[in-house]
Amino acid sequence: MSELINKQNSTMSKKRRKISKDESSLWWMYIPAFTAVSLFIIYPFLNGIQISFTDWDGFSQDSNWIGLDQYKRLFSDPLTWLVVRNTLLYGVGSTFLQLTIGLLYALLLNRSIKFKALTRTIIYLPVIISPLIMGYIWVFFFAYQGGALNDVIMWLGFDPVNALGNPSVNPWIIVLVNTYQFVGISMIIYLAGLQGISKDYYEAADIDGASAFQQFKKITLPLLMPSITINVVLNLIGGLKLFDVIVSLTGGGPGNASQSMSTFMYTLYFRREDAGYAATQGVLMTFMILAISLIALIYFKRKEVEA
Amino acid sequence: MKMKTFSKVLAVPLTMVLLTACGNGDNANGDSENVTLSLYLTLTEETAVNAVEEVIDEFEDEYPHISIDANFPADAYEDSIRVRMASNDLPDLFDTHGWAKNRYGDYVADLSDMEWVENFDESMEPLLKDEDGKVYAFPLNQANDGIMYNATMLEELGIDLPETVDEWIEAMETIRDETDNDVSPLWIPGNDPYAIGQILDQFSTPLLVTDEDNNYEEELLDGTFDWSNYTLLPETMMEIKEKDLMNVDALTASPSQRAQLMAQNLIGFTFADGAFGRDVYELNPDIQVGTMPMPAFYEGDEPSWIGGERHTMAASNNSENLEEAKLFIEFMARPDNARKVAEGTTLPAGINGVDADNYYAEYYEKWSHIDIQPYFDRVYLPGGMWDVYATTGSDLIAESITPEQVSEIMEAEYHRLRRENNEDDEEEAN
Numbered sequence: 001m002s003e004l005i006n007k008q009n010s011t012m013s014k015k016r017r018k019i020s021k022d023e024s025s026l027w028w029m030y031i032p033a034f035t036a037v038s039l040f041i042i043y044p045f046l047n048g049i050q051i052s053f054t055d056w057d058g059f060s061q062d063s064n065w066i067g068l069d070q071y072k073r074l075f076s077d078p079l080t081w082l083v084v085r086n087t088l089l090y091g092v093g094s095t096f097l098q099l100t101i102g103l104l105y106a107l108l109l110n111r112s113i114k115f116k117a118l119t120r121t122i123i124y125l126p127v128i129i130s131p132l133i134m135g136y137i138w139v140f141f142f143a144y145q146g147g148a149l150n151d152v153i154m155w156l157g158f159d160p161v162n163a164l165g166n167p168s169v170n171p172w173i174i175v176l177v178n179t180y181q182f183v184g185i186s187m188i189i190y191l192a193g194l195q196g197i198s199k200d201y202y203e204a205a206d207i208d209g210a211s212a213f214q215q216f217k218k219i220t221l222p223l224l225m226p227s228i229t230i231n232v233v234l235n236l237i238g239g240l241k242l243f244d245v246i247v248s249l250t251g252g253g254p255g256n257a258s259q260s261m262s263t264f265m266y267t268l269y270f271r272r273e274d275a276g277y278a279a280t281q282g283v284l285m286t287f288m289i290l291a292i293s294l295i296a297l298i299y300f301k302r303k304e305v306e307a
Numbered sequence: 308m309k310m311k312t313f314s315k316v317l318a319v320p321l322t323m324v325l326l327t328a329c330g331n332g333d334n335a336n337g338d339s340e341n342v343t344l345s346l347y348l349t350l351t352e353e354t355a356v357n358a359v360e361e362v363i364d365e366f367e368d369e370y371p372h373i374s375i376d377a378n379f380p381a382d383a384y385e386d387s388i389r390v391r392m393a394s395n396d397l398p399d400l401f402d403t404h405g406w407a408k409n410r411y412g413d414y415v416a417d418l419s420d421m422e423w424v425e426n427f428d429e430s431m432e433p434l435l436k437d438e439d440g441k442v443y444a445f446p447l448n449q450a451n452d453g454i455m456y457n458a459t460m461l462e463e464l465g466i467d468l469p470e471t472v473d474e475w476i477e478a479m480e481t482i483r484d485e486t487d488n489d490v491s492p493l494w495i496p497g498n499d500p501y502a503i504g505q506i507l508d509q510f511s512t513p514l515l516v517t518d519e520d521n522n523y524e525e526e527l528l529d530g531t532f533d534w535s536n537y538t539l540l541p542e543t544m545m546e547i548k549e550k551d552l553m554n555v556d557a558l559t560a561s562p563s564q565r566a567q568l569m570a571q572n573l574i575g576f577t578f579a580d581g582a583f584g585r586d587v588y589e590l591n592p593d594i595q596v597g598t599m600p601m602p603a604f605y606e607g608d609e610p611s612w613i614g615g616e617r618h619t620m621a622a623s624n625n626s627e628n629l630e631e632a633k634l635f636i637e638f639m640a641r642p643d644n645a646r647k648v649a650e651g652t653t654l655p656a657g658i659n660g661v662d663a664d665n666y667y668a669e670y671y672e673k674w675s676h677i678d679i680q681p682y683f684d685r686v687y688l689p690g691g692m693w694d695v696y697a698t699t700g701s702d703l704i705a706e707s708i709t710p711e712q713v714s715e716i717m718e719a720e721y722h723r724l725r726r727e728n729n730e731d732d733e734e735e736a737n
Contacts, residue, residue: 055727057691059392059410144556145564165497165558167705253500254558255702267698270386273691273724 045286051279058275070280079256080281083264084288086171090260091240091292093175094182098235099228101179102186107220109187110194120191124184131181135248138177139164142249167257170250174258178245182238186231193227194220222305229300233293240289261285342631345398346377349384350618350652352582358651362644366635373631397623399632405450405616405685407435407443416624418442421633423640426658430679434616444621445636446657448649451598451671451679452509452613455583456576457569458597460490468599470610472513472543475576475602479552482575491554492575493547496562497701503557504697506578507540509613511683513601514540518608527687530725534718539604541703541710548704557704570594581653584666598670600677614679618652689724692717 052070056063074080109120126134141148142163150160163169201219210218243262246252252259252267259267261281268278346363350356356379363375380387384402391397392414403411418424419442427436431446454475461468461478464485469475479492496502515523515536526532547553554560566583568574570590577583584596600610620639622632638644642661649656649663655671656663665671684692699713708716 057727059389061395144559160555162556162559165556165705167707250559251498251500253698253701254497254705255500255698255707257702257705257707267694270389271691271694272720273727 048279048282051276052283054276056275057273058269058278059273063276066276070277073277074280074284079259079264080284082256083259083261083281084284086259087240087242087261087285087288089171090175090178090242090246091236091289093172094178094239094242095232095235097175097179098183098186099231102183102231103190103224105183105187106190106194107216110191120187123187126181127184129181131178131244132248134177134181135245138173138249142173164250165254167254170254171258174242174246174249177249178239178242181245182235186235189227189231189234190224193224197223222303225300225304229297229304232296232300236293236296237289240292241285261288340372342373342628344373344375344400344628344632344635346375346400346620346635347384347388347398348377348379348402348618348620349381349404350379350402351381352580352652354582354585354653355618355648355651358647362639362647365644366638369638370631370634373634375635395625397625399623399626399628400620400635401623402447403444403616403619403621405682406690407616407619407621408437409685410690411621412443414623414625415443415621416626416629416633418445418622418633418636421445421637421640423637423658426640426660428655428657428659430614431616431657434681435619444616444619445640446616447618447620447639447645448652448654449657450614450617450682451655451667452578453598453600453610453674454576454602455579456597456599457572457574458595459593460572460575461597469602471603471606471608472510476543476547476550476552479547479575480550483550483552488551490573490575491568492552494554494560494565494568494574494577495557495704496560496565497556497558497704498561500697500701501693502562502578503700503704504693507544507696507700508682508684508693509578509601510540510543510604511537511687512611512613512680513604513608515687516683517611517678517680518603518605521605524687530722530730532721534714534721535711537717538710538714541699541713544700544703545710553704558701566590569596581667585653588666596666598667600674610674610677612674612677612679613682615681615685617654618648619657688721689728689730691724691727692720695720 051063053065053067054063055066055069105123109116113119129137140146144150144160144162144165149163154160163173197220201223202215205215205219241262242260243266246258246260246263250258252263256264262285265278265281265285268274268281272278348359350359360377363377367374378398384404388397388401392411395414397414401411403415407415419436419440421442423445424436424442428446428449431449435444435446436442456468460482464481466478466481467474469478482490482492495506515521515527521536523532523536548557562579565574565577565579566586567590569577569583569587572591572594584598587594587596600612602610620636622629622636626632639648640658645656645658645661646663649661650665653666654663655665684696695717699708699716702708703710703713
């Protein structure tokens with residue numbers, strides 16, 4: 001018996017050695033991806049941190065090392081808080097709307113309804129359009145002169161509104177346009193989650209006399225948590241680094257009223273010849289997105305249950 | 308995979324890489340017979356681009372071993388050129404668009420040994436040549452900016468051309484009242500905030516330079532300027548807004564709407580580039596667009612044209628094809644070619660001996676006694692202030708900030724950028 005065990009053990013250790021040898025040969029496969037990530041993400045990021053300690057204008061061949069001056073400026077600049085506020089609005093606002101509307105669409109399309117495939121396609125269609133183009137399309141809707149919205153408003157006998165030129169309204173328009181464009185992705189992720197929930201749970205709940213709302217609350221929602229986690233993280237990151245739609249809808253204006261951290265960084269670098277400060281804003285943005293995404297990820301992961 | 312097949316598969320991308328390298332416009336290729344020059348220009352009007360391309364075709368016919376890879380990136384021009392400046396990899400030929408000395412001075416080759424230099428227009432020479440005799444760029448044309456106006460409408464309403472800001476506001480009030488608010492006396496396409504920046508920049512000259520009692524040139528240049536003296540300009544902009552003299556959608560209107568609205572007789576005054584009059588004429592030949600110099604801010608002062616360097620062609624001092632690049636500039640400077648391009652941009656030529664036909668010729672003639680002042684920001688402000696003009700102007704019209712706050716922001720940015728350029732010290736800023 002012990003011989004047999006020993007034999008089995010030696011066979012297993014040979015297998016383990018073989019596996020580890022096989023695995024080590026697979027490590028080479030990491031090199032292309034690691035090289036690409038190092039070259040295009042890690043190096044520029046580290047370089048950006050270095051630039052944030054200088055007063056580089058963005059094109060000169062030299063710059064001065066100014067220590068933490070840009071960081072002091074960052075926290076005393078009222079524009080920083082304006083763009084952080086806008087960025088959080090774009091990130092959290094879009095995430096909340098996409099989660100809610102996406103879930104409603106998914107629940108609707110998970111049932112047997114007519115034209116299900118067509119409806120799903122129509123909802124998903126905006127995703128394939130470039131966000132920049134999407135912004136320009138919506139400009140034609142909201143434009144003061146010749147915009148569809150004002151045509152309707154004037155037809156109803158009211159005065160036209162200048163929605164895109166109103167600093168207290170246009171950040172919300174950006175949230176709505178971003179939601180409209182990407183709600184299809186949330187819907188597809190939810191649909192995949194919904195189709196993975198066994199019907200047995202619902203049948204058992206029916207027998208126990210649970211209402212539709214109770215079934216949603218006690219079965220659907222807990223089992224959809226992995227989909228919600230993915231959606232929250234994806235939408236948060238997408239919303240927090242929003243750029244294209246802002247450029248085409250409002251250009252960050254009027255003034256700086258609808259700037260996000262991304263567009264503000266672009267403005268500082270390319271327009272203000274202030275690359276050092278742009279890099280500082282970039283560092284803040286990176287850590288802000290990292291922190292918010294990690295908190296959301298950990299929170300929703302804890303809520304997940306085993307099916 | 309067999310070695311033979313593998314070699315064939317590998318041969319395709321390798322050949323493509325080699326061909327791409329050979330066709331790279333920015334590099335000298337090993338073959339001295341054939342050279343490709345990269346050319347970047349800020350021109351956007353179709354007629355101007357066509358004129359340049361026509362000249363390029365003729366040049367390539369005359370010099371078959373040189374081909375020109377022309378790029379007209381429009382709004383992306385400055386961004387791409389800045390990135391290339393950072394890596395010291397500028398195109399062989401490029402446009403300095405008003406910044407020949409201040410921004411691009413260290414990157415351009417000296418063109419002083421070229422024949423066309425002796426034909427420099429007297430107003431362009433000091434802008435493109437320094438005291439050491441270095442010539443920075445060839446001027447394709449020269450700017451002559453003021454305010455565009457609906458000459459047909461002003462004539463119909465019997466409005467005399469304004470020579471002061473107060474008269475200009477009165478003229479706009481007349482337009483507002485006589486047309487029952489159907490017309491925008493001043494039309495601003497603020498969807499492009501730089502259009503607002505342009506207005507503020509052009510008015511800064513009569514506000515702070517041309518009037519003897521309100522001349523702050525020295526203070527602006529040495530960093531001691533009191534920016535409260537600037538507040539009158541944003542206050543005037545707000546007066547125009549509060550009197551309903553500017554379009555309601557001044558913050559969101561697009562420049563692409565401008566010609567159409569003028570052709571529909573819906574604009575009194577606006578700020579636009581040279582091609583504007585011709586664009587309006589194509590849409591409605593009955594509307595005549597005029598141009599006038601900037602009105603004076605103070606009684607007793609004269610109006611002034613804002614002008615100088617607009618479109619140029621400089622050669623990169625880092626170019627490996629400098630001789631060929633200069634050959635193309637020399638070709639571009641031939642009177643026929645210079646005329647073609649100047650007419651394409653609807654602006655006067657930048658060198659003498661070129662008789663360019665111009666839509667605004669009669670207006671330039673009418674105001675020929677008026678001095679041409681250089682763009683305010685190019686002379687008195689550090690690089691990077693243009694965007695500050697634009698954003699403060701937009702914020703002001705949106706009523707997010709007051710005229711006083713506009714001056715405060717301008718002051719803060721002015722000192723920050725001067726410090727960055729080592730023109731200011733901490734004490735001055737404080």
